[in-house]
Amino acid sequence: MASNTLFLLPGDGIGTEIMAEVEKLIAHLNGTGATDFSYESGLVGGCAYDAHGVAISEADMEKALAADAVIFGAVGGPKWDDVPYDVRPEAGLLRLRKDLGLFANLRPAICYSALADASSLKKELVEGLDILIVRELTGGVYFGEPKKITDLGNGQKRAIDTQVYESYEIDRIARVAFDLAMTRGKKVHSADKKNVMKSGVLWDEVVKQAGKDYPEIDLHHILADNAAMQLVRNPKQFDVMVTDNLFGDILSDAAAMLTGSLGMLPSASLGAPDPVTGKRKALYEPVHGSAPDIAGQGVANPIAMFASFAMALRYSFGMVDLATKLETAISDVLEDGLRTGDIMQTGARKVTTGEMGDAIIAKL
Amino acid sequence: MASNTLFLLPGDGIGTEIMAEVEKLIAHLNGTGATDFSYESGLVGGCAYDAHGVAISEADMEKALAADAVIFGAVGGPKWDDVPYDVRPEAGLLRLRKDLGLFANLRPAICYSALADASSLKKELVEGLDILIVRELTGGVYFGEPKKITDLGNGQKRAIDTQVYESYEIDRIARVAFDLAMTRGKKVHSADKKNVMKSGVLWDEVVKQAGKDYPEIDLHHILADNAAMQLVRNPKQFDVMVTDNLFGDILSDAAAMLTGSLGMLPSASLGAPDPVTGKRKALYEPVHGSAPDIAGQGVANPIAMFASFAMALRYSFGMVDLATKLETAISDVLEDGLRTGDIMQTGARKVTTGEMGDAIIAKL
Ligand SMILES: CC(C)[C@H](C(=O)O)[C@@H](O)C(=O)O
Ligand SMILES: CC(C)[C@H](C(=O)O)[C@@H](O)C(=O)O
Numbered sequence: 001m002a003s004n005t006l007f008l009l010p011g012d013g014i015g016t017e018i019m020a021e022v023e024k025l026i027a028h029l030n031g032t033g034a035t036d037f038s039y040e041s042g043l044v045g046g047c048a049y050d051a052h053g054v055a056i057s058e059a060d061m062e063k064a065l066a067a068d069a070v071i072f073g074a075v076g077g078p079k080w081d082d083v084p085y086d087v088r089p090e091a092g093l094l095r096l097r098k099d100l101g102l103f104a105n106l107r108p109a110i111c112y113s114a115l116a117d118a119s120s121l122k123k124e125l126v127e128g129l130d131i132l133i134v135r136e137l138t139g140g141v142y143f144g145e146p147k148k149i150t151d152l153g154n155g156q157k158r159a160i161d162t163q164v165y166e167s168y169e170i171d172r173i174a175r176v177a178f179d180l181a182m183t184r185g186k187k188v189h190s191a192d193k194k195n196v197m198k199s200g201v202l203w204d205e206v207v208k209q210a211g212k213d214y215p216e217i218d219l220h221h222i223l224a225d226n227a228a229m230q231l232v233r234n235p236k237q238f239d240v241m242v243t244d245n246l247f248g249d250i251l252s253d254a255a256a257m258l259t260g261s262l263g264m265l266p267s268a269s270l271g272a273p274d275p276v277t278g279k280r281k282a283l284y285e286p287v288h289g290s291a292p293d294i295a296g297q298g299v300a301n302p303i304a305m306f307a308s309f310a311m312a313l314r315y316s317f318g319m320v321d322l323a324t325k326l327e328t329a330i331s332d333v334l335e336d337g338l339r340t341g342d343i344m345q346t347g348a349r350k351v352t353t354g355e356m357g358d359a360i361i362a363k364l
Numbered sequence: 365m366a367s368n369t370l371f372l373l374p375g376d377g378i379g380t381e382i383m384a385e386v387e388k389l390i391a392h393l394n395g396t397g398a399t400d401f402s403y404e405s406g407l408v409g410g411c412a413y414d415a416h417g418v419a420i421s422e423a424d425m426e427k428a429l430a431a432d433a434v435i436f437g438a439v440g441g442p443k444w445d446d447v448p449y450d451v452r453p454e455a456g457l458l459r460l461r462k463d464l465g466l467f468a469n470l471r472p473a474i475c476y477s478a479l480a481d482a483s484s485l486k487k488e489l490v491e492g493l494d495i496l497i498v499r500e501l502t503g504g505v506y507f508g509e510p511k512k513i514t515d516l517g518n519g520q521k522r523a524i525d526t527q528v529y530e531s532y533e534i535d536r537i538a539r540v541a542f543d544l545a546m547t548r549g550k551k552v553h554s555a556d557k558k559n560v561m562k563s564g565v566l567w568d569e570v571v572k573q574a575g576k577d578y579p580e581i582d583l584h585h586i587l588a589d590n591a592a593m594q595l596v597r598n599p600k601q602f603d604v605m606v607t608d609n610l611f612g613d614i615l616s617d618a619a620a621m622l623t624g625s626l627g628m629l630p631s632a633s634l635g636a637p638d639p640v641t642g643k644r645k646a647l648y649e650p651v652h653g654s655a656p657d658i659a660g661q662g663v664a665n666p667i668a669m670f671a672s673f674a675m676a677l678r679y680s681f682g683m684v685d686l687a688t689k690l691e692t693a694i695s696d697v698l699e700d701g702l703r704t705g706d707i708m709q710t711g712a713r714k715v716t717t718g719e720m721g722d723a724i725i726a727k728l
Pocket of ligand 1: 090093094249559560589
């Protein structure tokens with residue numbers, strides 16, 4: 001078996017601690033012969049700024065581009081709140097997304113049944129919840145130009161951001177959503193603000209056109225503001241939701257929080273398949289952030305990071321069975337009552353980051 | 365007492381039915397001598413399109429500009445889904461906001477205690493909830509230019525929307541939020557995406573600068589995606605939230621739905637005080653939409669419309685006591701167990717639009 005290459009970018013805050021668990025996991029999987037991963041690690045975010053004065057170095061960008069998959073922790077923290085805009089921690093993540101062409105961001109919002117009580121929503125509304133938000137990740141207002149602040153004199157400034165979408169960008173993300181929906185509930189909601197935004201008008205037009213190639217898909221249009229409402233009102237009405245970069249940012253965070261499982265949720269960011277090899281560039285990352293308040297204490301929850309690794313096994317390496325095995329191991333330790341501090345419940349057993357990692361690996 | 369002038373724009377769907385209750389209310393208030401309102405009515409949205417081919421006629425725009433306050437119902441419905449973009453129902457509302465200079469949109473998210481059970485959130489998280497979202501309403505991506513779709517040939521198109529903010533637009537909405545917060549909990553969260561958007565960077569800079577004039581205000585910055593999460597997680601942590609046009613659209617809808625009182629929530633859209641008279645242009649509107657599915661059946665809930673009228677009494681006419689009296693009348697009929705279909709609960713008495721209106725007026 002040819003060695004598969006990973007590039008690990010732990011980042012800042014709890015990123016380091018949860019990535020250490022991934023290293024244990026890789027060692028275990030390689031040890032059993034189930035995988036043959038080789039990997040290197042790099043710096044991204046605040047720690048990269050401290051070391052190199054930028055949010056990711058050119059050398060690390062090259063390694064990210066060369067790897068079969070990037071495994072990403074989290075970036076940012078109060079220490080870097082006042083660094084210049086272009087080298088702020090998030091810039092590292094945004095550059096990775098853009099330069100690797102990771103246009104398709106998959107964000108499952110799953111309610112782990114052991115944690116249904118932890119949701120702020122009534123249990124019956126979230127138990128069994130399984131939504132997949134497919135967020136466009138390399139276009140829209142995140143990257144459109146002009147994007148600048150102009151000094152108008154008299155103490156006045158003008159700030160501009162530009163939301164731009166071309167048909168092909170909408171078409172390809174719609175097809176990712178349709179393809180994934182075909183493996184699930186075959187229902188897709190496309191969210192935009194076509195009643196106000198021209199990009200929404202084009203979004204809706206292109207999604208509907210692409211939808212014609214998927215006659216089995218039950219396709220719905222929903223305004224983004226109504227989507228936020230409906231997620232709160234009755235999240236189980238959704239199967240797959242496809243939306244743009246900015247709406248996806250907000251709606252996927254709301255959806256993640258609904259589940260009560262925020263510390264558990266993974267994400268995958270995928271590029272287009274290479275026309276020759278069929279391989280996609282990919283980055284896998286937990287939905288939660290760098291949690292500077294609890295960093296370095298060994299109490300962070302490694303589950304979202306492990307679940308992100310499971311997505312890597314599935315989407316980058318076609319190891320579907322192993323991915324499922326890892327996901328089952330995660331549910332199993334939860335059913336056994338193991339909890340890190342963030343998801344602690346009465347009657348459960350509180351464990352450290354390392355103990356949680358060990359327990360999941362032991363289940364494999 | 366000089367006559368105060370209102371311009372009523374019922375709009376589409378249930379707009380007509382709930383505005384009929386406002387007319388009853390005005391007749392009652394004028395009859396008791398508490399007020400001396402004179403009013404005219406006009407067309408906006410789909411009905412204006414049917415009558416004039418535009419979403420609001422020039423004659424009605426002139427009346428809206430001349431009135432002391434515009435009372436607005438709701439616009440839109442499937443009948444007009446395919447009318448040209450420039451004359452779609454929403455265009456009437458957007459033009460009113462822009463031409464009347466209604467830059468400050470006040471959206472209270474209040475949980476009526478009689479309805480705390482109706483929220484999808486656990487009761488203890490929403491009971492007593494009282495958030496005020498202050499949304500910028502005449503700038504940002506709603507109105508920025510360029511805003512267009514270009515045909516690139518080869519079946520490809522490019523859509524552009526532009527998010528633009530100037531310092532003065534941010535400063536004035538921030539001050540509205542601070543002034544209102546001073547009459548409430550003195551806490552303001554300013555939400556933006558300054559980690560990605562230059563308009564967010566300027567937003568934060570200007571809000572913080574304006575905040576220096578309000579030393580008593582506890583001012584917090586929050587990223588808009590995190591704001592969506594925190595609204596779901598623990599809404600009671602918020603008092604006043606100030607944000608831009610697009611984030612305000614989404615976050616205020618999510619907040620409204622949290623309360624379980626969506627059919628009850630009002631909004632006010634205010635312009636700048638006239639330098640000479642001190643009067644502000646204003647439009648009052650329920651947060652819910654035109655609900656075409658139940659229109660014409662006499663079952664719509666008029667409470668949000670009445671609560672919007674109460675905001676008009678308070679903000680446009682300085683009739684603070686009367687506004688409070690009307691709001692108390694609304695709570696009272698709810699405590700009495702009266703419910704329209706949308707908020708029906710077991711044990712309550714189901715009433716029609718007209719019965720609900722009469723009951724509230726009888727309490728006055
Ligand atoms: C860190 C930030 C730039 C990022 C985004 O806005 O996309 C984050 O919120 C996310 O959702 O991955
Ligand atoms: C009808 C529509 C144009 C409007 C908006 O997007 O502002 C509505 O959603 C609102 O929030 O008032």
